[in-house]
Amino acid sequence: MQISKISGGISNLLVKVEPPVTLQAVAVKVFGDKTELLIDREAEKHTLLQLNAVGFGAPVVGLFGNGRIEAFLPCKTLTPEEMADPRFVPHIAARLRAFHDLLPAMDADAPTSASATSTPTNPPSALPGAGSAPAAGPGPGPQPAHAPSPQSSQWDAIFGWLDMAEQLSFAHDPAKQAAFDKVDFKAMRAELTQLQALCGRVASPRVFCHNDLLSGNILVIAPAGAGTTESGGTGAPEPSTSAGGDDVLGGGRLQFIDFEYSCAGPRGFDLGNHFNEYAGFDCDYARFPTLEQQAAFFRHYLKPGELETLAAAARARRPAALGAAAPQAAAEAAALEALAAEACAYALASHAYWGVWSFIQARYSPIDFDYLDYSALRWAEYHRRKAEFVALVDEHFPA
Template sequence: MPAAFDPVEIPLGASEEETKTLITALCTRVLPGWAEVNLEELTLTPITGGISNLLVKVTPTQHAGLQPVAVKVFGNKTELLIDRQKELQQLHKLNSCGFGAEVVGEFANGRIEAFLTAKTLKPEEMSHPKFVPRIAALLRKLHSVPTDGKPVLWPTIMEWFEMAKALEFEDLSKQAKFAGIDFASQEREILELKAICDRVPTEVVFSHNDLLSGNILIVREPDTPEENSEGTMQFIDYEYSDCGYRGFDLGNHFNEYAGFECDYSRYPDTAAQWTFFRHYLSADKPPEVSAPTEDELSRLEAETNVFALASHVYWGVWSLIQARYSPIDFDYLEYSGTRWAEYFRRKPEFVAKAKHVFGIE
């Protein structure tokens, strides 16, 4: 049964009180069984962890049988970056495969999902031995979800790049910082990297594309401790998911070990990557199948690391568009510069390894 739709639009710039009124009224109109709930009986709690959208947990306090929900209000102009109709179709497909929170309602600039009572991983926890095997196995399962068409990574980067070049900022300090970006140089880097990645043998998969710590949950029962790590692992937030490259999803995930503070000293070394890869490659294999060879692991490392450079480019360009349109208090221009700086820092090593391993001239 498709989720109910309401035409209301919730402005991101509204006051806290107006936002609460709009969200609670929306829930009582759209969600089954909520029509008789008094608005005063609903508790709103902000959900933190992202830098694009407004996320709010709505809890009915007095009505047995009604479960809390998560209301997501899409960020300003994020439709420039995300095909929302395609995203919704993919969410329904993923729900049927056991991924993501169930979509229970939709509105003009957002949707309502079942709230998952869960522990959200922290960036430093993604590399922990108790989580690495589970993340690797679940990512392998996600990569097995059927996908149609061709990978969209490079067309997306180029579309965003053309959009970014044409931006203008009302904020004079932002405009001055933006004016210092050498777009001609960045375009050369993008085309050079694409030419290398195009020669790297990587699997085409259904790719999450944004597997940061805040999108990895350990779902728990409501009455269990918040830090319980024994529940079912779940990935959420498939806004950027699409047909893509295995290497990009792996490299992007490893980049996210750094967190939003961009501590790239956390990027996994060879030993840590190989541990992850062993769990990833063995996840859908019977026990009697031989473990991955060192050659397989070395090739996957080279593939992952060169696509990690593409991840820096992807989010570096994305950040420029967010800098122009997002009302969220985050220095997107600084973040873009940081991603490009890390790209240039790791490029010589990662490109040289890929060329050596795959015989690229």
């Protein structure tokens, strides 16, 4: 068997295993150390098997205690630049809408155990490395039976992780401790409480959210029988560059993977988080889509007739600007901008989500990645765009 590492993740170890030619290649995922503090693995497994049944994700072919084995998909992983490319956007938007529309089926088959909606059975002080007597390093230690579950809701995850983060210690690493000591958790908690109220104003519909739709989790699957080339550890067809974009998938199909953080929740979070990911791991937030680019995405996300319904709602919210005399085109443009306001409000929530997540990863992950610096970048962008995004919400969803 030939074994090669698949790059791109910052949470887990992923390797491709190629057996003799008569057998199927597989991808073996080994969960990152202490990621069970961030992810409810039982809920994730249940979700993945549900999604496999309706055509999402790489098929699971084996499970083991700290990971799983999936079929290896002959595919191309999108880059952040491709994810934002107008040729790919229609396909991504339509696929995301199909994913969001899974909610009724996912709700109907939700697990009845506490795993999917768990809250900590031990206080944060019981976490390894917490409190005034920290563990010597990020090695094994006592752990709670259930971590705050992102599979419960995005806000439960944010505030649960914040509870955990406040108890962390980096005494084994003075440089990290010095950076961590600068975090004002009291101010952060107050900020998040205000942000939750702001997001509540946009009344984002409840859907089934992916919550981590970065470019590496969007694949172009090769058509059956097509030749593939190696790209980043995955076999991949090169997408067509035809001007019309009709063959941008090269005869293949779009697929989403990695549902560790998936749960039911506000549509806006998935939209805002996806738009944030245009920045890539380089955190080039100048790539965040403009209102015009977001409108193009939404036109492919919406189903026939929905834009007209949203335009009528926009008229009702803003009668002075969009009364009966206003043309339909103006009402529809306002409706698309209101969707952007929803996405932008939750883009702030997405920065908070991963900004807090990074604190726990900084303490426990053995992966060579500067999580504290990443957190600082996410919070810096949060504060840089906050006034602009709040003004957009104020315009379209007056308090």
